[in-house]
Amino acid sequence: MGFPDALPKSRVPAAAQAPVLRWGILGTGWIAAKFVESVRAHSTQRIEAVGSRSPASAQAFAAKWGIDMPHGSYEALVSDPRIDVIYVASPHTIHHAHVLLAIEAGKHVLVEKPMALDHAQAAEMVAAARRKGVFFAEAVWTYFLPKFDVLQQVLDRRIIGDIRSVYTEYGEFLPRDHRIFDASLAGGPLLDLGTYPVSLIEKLLGAASRIVGLGQPDPSGVNGQLAVAMQNDAGAIGTMATTLYGFTPTNAAIVGTEGSIRFTTEFHLPGSFEVWSRDGSRVLRYEEPRGAHFEGLFFEAAEVARAIAAGRTETGCRTLDASLGTMAMLDGIRDCLGIRFCTGG
Numbered sequence: 001m002g003f004p005d006a007l008p009k010s011r012v013p014a015a016a017q018a019p020v021l022r023w024g025i026l027g028t029g030w031i032a033a034k035f036v037e038s039v040r041a042h043s044t045q046r047i048e049a050v051g052s053r054s055p056a057s058a059q060a061f062a063a064k065w066g067i068d069m070p071h072g073s074y075e076a077l078v079s080d081p082r083i084d085v086i087y088v089a090s091p092h093t094i095h096h097a098h099v100l101l102a103i104e105a106g107k108h109v110l111v112e113k114p115m116a117l118d119h120a121q122a123a124e125m126v127a128a129a130r131r132k133g134v135f136f137a138e139a140v141w142t143y144f145l146p147k148f149d150v151l152q153q154v155l156d157r158r159i160i161g162d163i164r165s166v167y168t169e170y171g172e173f174l175p176r177d178h179r180i181f182d183a184s185l186a187g188g189p190l191l192d193l194g195t196y197p198v199s200l201i202e203k204l205l206g207a208a209s210r211i212v213g214l215g216q217p218d219p220s221g222v223n224g225q226l227a228v229a230m231q232n233d234a235g236a237i238g239t240m241a242t243t244l245y246g247f248t249p250t251n252a253a254i255v256g257t258e259g260s261i262r263f264t265t266e267f268h269l270p271g272s273f274e275v276w277s278r279d280g281s282r283v284l285r286y287e288e289p290r291g292a293h294f295e296g297l298f299f300e301a302a303e304v305a306r307a308i309a310a311g312r313t314e315t316g317c318r319t320l321d322a323s324l325g326t327m328a329m330l331d332g333i334r335d336c337l338g339i340r341f342c343t344g345g
């Protein structure tokens with residue numbers, strides 16, 4: 001097809017119209033609070049319970065967010081019959097244990113990214129969810145955003161043709177006492193920040209048949225930064241970098257045989273992007289204000305609610321195969337750079 005006159009519209013339904021589920025929050029950290037804030041403000045989902053390792057934390061979080069049922073253990077949370085779905089917001093070192101706990105209790109699960117520490121853990125979690133017949137998804141919120149639905153339609157209509165290359169990166173400044181510098185919590189940028197660029201490359205190019213790269217260790221014992229190039233069987237190349245040492249544009253460019261896509265703000269957040277014709281003479285722009293977690297996390301909650309209410313056990317926004325593919329690519333990068341986790345697990 002030729003270059004179009006306009007971009008497709010987002011097909012993401014209004015979050016307020018999603019069927020209402022009863023949510024339990026596992027963990028009381030940074031992202032748990034952001035999720036509750038966004039979901040409460042922008043959707044009609046009911047956040048009914050929170051579970052923590054400590055009764056005091058559960059009570060403090062419940063009091064702050066007006067949640068009726070604080071649980072002083074994760075076991076109590078997942079066995080609460082008044083809850084439909086558990087949002088797992090613990091560190092990724094223990095996603096495997098916490099997701100299996102919730103699945104075995106018969107709960108649907110949305111787990112924060114990365115799904116697990118490695119592909120082997122993720123495969124076990126996916127198999128458990130399929131065996132139990134519950135919904136399971138990885139909360140890579142990017143792929144639930146309206147802009148990614150528009151982007152998906154651009155790809156499906158082959159507006160940029162065959163993808164030849166993907167360039168992407170993500171760096172952030174984080175204080176030294178952040179868990180990202182903690183080797184016992186599988187710190188380093190790859191699983192925390194690099195998940196976004198790596199999942200984008202996996203989504204666009206599929207499995208890597210070859211990976212080369214460079215990494216630099218941080219004195220804390222975690223990897224500090226890395227840059228990697230990957231190639232698929234067709235010869236297409238994805239390059240990604242991630243760092244703990246400062247903010248980067250967090251951008252991405254996708255080059256196809258008929259055109260290219262560039263993001264004009266951080267690719268993983270709400271914001272704008274452009275589709276360029278091959279010779280650059282035509283540009284279509286998807287316009288959206290740049291947003292952060294508050295403006296975006298609720299989309300994943302609404303999609304999970306729609307999927308569960310419809311009896312689906314996964315979501316097309318972030319399929320389980322896509323999560324497994326990302327975990328395999330992350331494993332490949334770690335193998336290439338010799339990054340080992342010392343989590344004791």
Ligand SMILES: NC(=O)c1ccc[n+]([C@@H]2O[C@H](COP(=O)([O-])OP(=O)(O)OC[C@H]3O[C@@H](n4cnc5c(N)ncnc54)[C@H](OP(=O)(O)O)[C@@H]3O)[C@@H](O)[C@H]2O)c1
Nearest residue numbers: 027028029030031032052053057089090091092112113114
């Ligand atoms: N989607 C996003 O944009 C986004 C952003 C940031 C982080 N994340 C992901 O979300 C997950 C949590 O990140 P976070 O930044 O929210 O972490 P955090 O602030 O450290 O919170 C993690 C919570 O997990 C619980 N926990 C259970 N076992 C723990 C342990 N051994 N050590 C520390 N905490 C433990 C704690 O809650 P209790 O003490 O109440 O049990 C803690 O508050 C990670 O997988 C991360 O990659 C996603």
